[in-house]
Ligand SMILES: Nc1ncnc2c1ncn2[C@@H]1O[C@H](COP(=O)(O)OP(=O)(O)OP(=O)(O)O)[C@@H](O)[C@H]1O
């Protein structure tokens with residue numbers, strides 16, 4: 001059993017907002033946890049992310065893209081996730097392997113069997129105990145992400161993925177939904193088109209369910 005929970009979903013669905021609130025919730029409960037994210041959960045991953053998200057890199061082919069994400073994951077798993085789990089911490093991670101299957105598999109059309117093999121190499125035996133999938137229409141997610149990025153000091157930092165066409169994001173969304181249907185025991189599907197507070201209530205219930213399964217209340 002592990003204490004590894006991942007947060008997944010399309011651009012702007014609210015993963016980072018909700019993982020922050022979930023982390024606060026665990027801190028309030030005095031539960032030891034580590035909040036992290038892909039690909040930028042390590043120094044090396046941040047540098048890889050700089051290459052991946054640079055919107056000037058329109059020449060990047062899908063094969064390069066996926067291998068860079070995998071390189072960041074291999075580092076992240078060994079440097080951050082496994083040590084934190086070994087210490088008995090809960091690990092909340094903003095995007096993980098499912099993102100690769102949804103974006104590079106369903107979105108870019110790369111071979112899923114191949115992605116599975118490389119993923120096993122980068123993150124051996126590491127499967128989240130629970131994955132929260134924040135689902136909303138692509139238009140809502142992209143609009144939220146756009147609003148967020150318009151407030152950046154330098155809007156040029158909005159990333160390469162947000163500039164993809166709506167059809168790409170729809171394939172990613174459908175890819176995520178398929179993954180959740182294939183593994184209903186692990187996934188919790190959350191309607192992310194609602195307000196932050198309602199979503200937060202659902203997230204808390206999921207986290208509570210997870211924690212409860214480790215520390216049955218007497
Ligand atoms: N339920 C919500 N309703 C309206 N706006 C929201 C909601 N949740 C988050 N937001 C806002 O939408 C924007 C995107 O949210 P957030 O950054 O959490 O999404 P994300 O899924 O992490 O996006 P990305 O995939 O780009 O990392 C932020 O400005 C955030 O404040």
Ligand SMILES: [Mg+2]
Pocket residue numbers: 015016017094
């Ligand atoms: Mg985010």
